[in-house]
Amino acid sequence: MGLNDPAPFGLFNAAGASPFLLIGDHAGAAIPGALGDLGLAAADRRRHIAIDIGVHGLGHALAERLDAPFVHQHYSRLVIDCNRDPMRDDAIPVVSDDSRIIGNEGLDSCARASRVAAIHAPYHRAIADMIDARRAAGRDTILLSLHSFTPVMGGIARPWEVGVLHWRGRTDFARAMxxxxxxxxxxxxGDNVPYAMDATDYTVPLHAFSRDLAYAEIxxxxxxxxxAEGQRIWAGHLRHAAEAALQRIS
Known part of the structure; x- marks a missing residue:
């Protein structure tokens, strides 16, 4: 990455005192200057294919209300998807929702490894280091992974306001939320809708399952x-739900 490019992750309210740790795998839309625009029009770079719309502001607002840290990705999921195993082909997609990602076509192993080393690995290292430091200090961690979804996909309306995703490991908190x-x-x-957590997910399985942490993907x-108003409203809803869920499992 160049000198004018963003850091590989953002960290807000690092000293948050609650047990919650918020993460935003797809909160950013940045593209390293060396990659230009990835061959995408400006409209595509603002679409859901590039960023989880609203999650950056939602995460900051919820972090304030829960007094929790928020670790989030600055870079677009089209540069590298931090919620995918970096060895998967779709970690650097060549097509997303019918849009061709020209800048991702024909990448050799060195080009792929460069994106992993510059963005994917530091982001996950930051999450792991924070969890491990909290554990060393005798603090519990509940991982809350924040995402957003389109109201319509493939011409089919999605009626849910919010979905809670879970799979293996400690599902008690997700079910309580x-x-x-x-x-x-x-x-x-939605219960595991509009998406279901499965083996395609990377972040929660990597950090929560291996450490037996309570978690929920929202x-x-x-x-x-x-x-901004919608983000504040939903930060309030999620705060009340998260605190109620914590009481249910305590």
């Missing part, structure tokens, strides 16, 4: 958090 969100009668809450619909 699901129940807490469902206590809000106005919400349609997906919020993008039209609800596309503005």
């Amino acid at each position: 699901l129940a807490a969100l469902r206590d809000k009668a106005a919400f349609t809450v 997906e919020v619909r993008q039209d609800l958090i596309g503005t």
